[in-house]
Amino acid sequence: GAVVSQHPSRVICKSGTSVKIECRSLDFQATTMFWYRQFPKKSLMLMATSNEGSKATYEQGVEKDKFLINHASLTLSTLTVTSAHPEDSSFYICSARDLRENGYTFGSGTRLTVV
Amino acid sequence: LAKTTQPISMDSYEGQEVNITCSHNNIATNDYITWYQQFPSQGPRFIIQGYKTKVTNEVASLFIPADRKSSTLSLPRVSLSDTAVYYCLVGDTYGGATNKLIFGTGTLLAVQP
Numbered sequence: 001g002a003v004v005s006q007h008p009s010r011v012i013c014k015s016g017t018s019v020k021i022e023c024r025s026l027d028f029q030a031t032t033m034f035w036y037r038q039f040p041k042k043s044l045m046l047m048a049t050s051n052e053g054s055k056a057t058y059e060q061g062v063e064k065d066k067f068l069i070n071h072a073s074l075t076l077s078t079l080t081v082t083s084a085h086p087e088d089s090s091f092y093i094c095s096a097r098d099l100r101e102n103g104y105t106f107g108s109g110t111r112l113t114v115v
Numbered sequence: 116l117a118k119t120t121q122p123i124s125m126d127s128y129e130g131q132e133v134n135i136t137c138s139h140n141n142i143a144t145n146d147y148i149t150w151y152q153q154f155p156s157q158g159p160r161f162i163i164q165g166y167k168t169k170v171t172n173e174v175a176s177l178f179i180p181a182d183r184k185s186s187t188l189s190l191p192r193v194s195l196s197d198t199a200v201y202y203c204l205v206g207d208t209y210g211g212a213t214n215k216l217i218f219g220t221g222t223l224l225a226v227q228p
Binding site for chain 2 (some may be wrong): 004006011030031032034036041043044045046049091093095099101102103105106107108109111
């Protein structure tokens with residue numbers, strides 16, 4: 001089945017620095033990818049829709065200047081958390097749709113800890 | 116986007132059949148119903164998808180009544196490894212559609228020995 005690879009799986013960074021998370025569709029092309037954030041014992045919250053070759057669409061309340069999304073190719077979307085703060089510590093998950101299959105495929109997630 | 120409502124948690128024992136029901140009163144004509152499973156610190160994993168009546172695959176069955184305002188995920192003979200959060204989602208996600216999915220609260224299934 002379809003595979004979405006997310007990297008890194010975990011990262012620790014200092015407050016004020018930026019962190020980039022990559023999401024790759026390994027065996028299919030994805031013009032659209034999605035980024036979610038999940039806090040402990042909570043559900044996934046959609047942050048933004050990443051569109052290949054165009055600007056991302058952010059959900060209400062998500063700061064687009066803080067969470068930079070780039071979808072430069074049909075197999076890669078990146079999420080950059082800029083000027084990270086401890087409250088940005090969370091589990092970030094991406095997903096994409098392989099049109100040959102039902103449902104969406106999710107990456108394994110990135111655990112971000114800001115200290 | 117149709118909102119879904121599920122029980123927050125359920126308990127079961129190994130070997131039992133578990134049925135998790137989800138209500139989605141505002142489901143749209145083009146919406147499909149999809150269930151995902153999530154283990155701690157992992158991304159959700161697709162379980163099953165359906166539009167109406169019954170769908171069965173190697174891991175689960177999905178029952179959808181004629182009005183499509185609810186659906187039931189059935190897990191036969193659960194084991195300890197089925198302990199996870201199960202999410203019911205509705206959306207236009209079939210064929211060429213790549214619409215966003217909004218997650219509800221999910222159901223935490225705890226399977227005991």
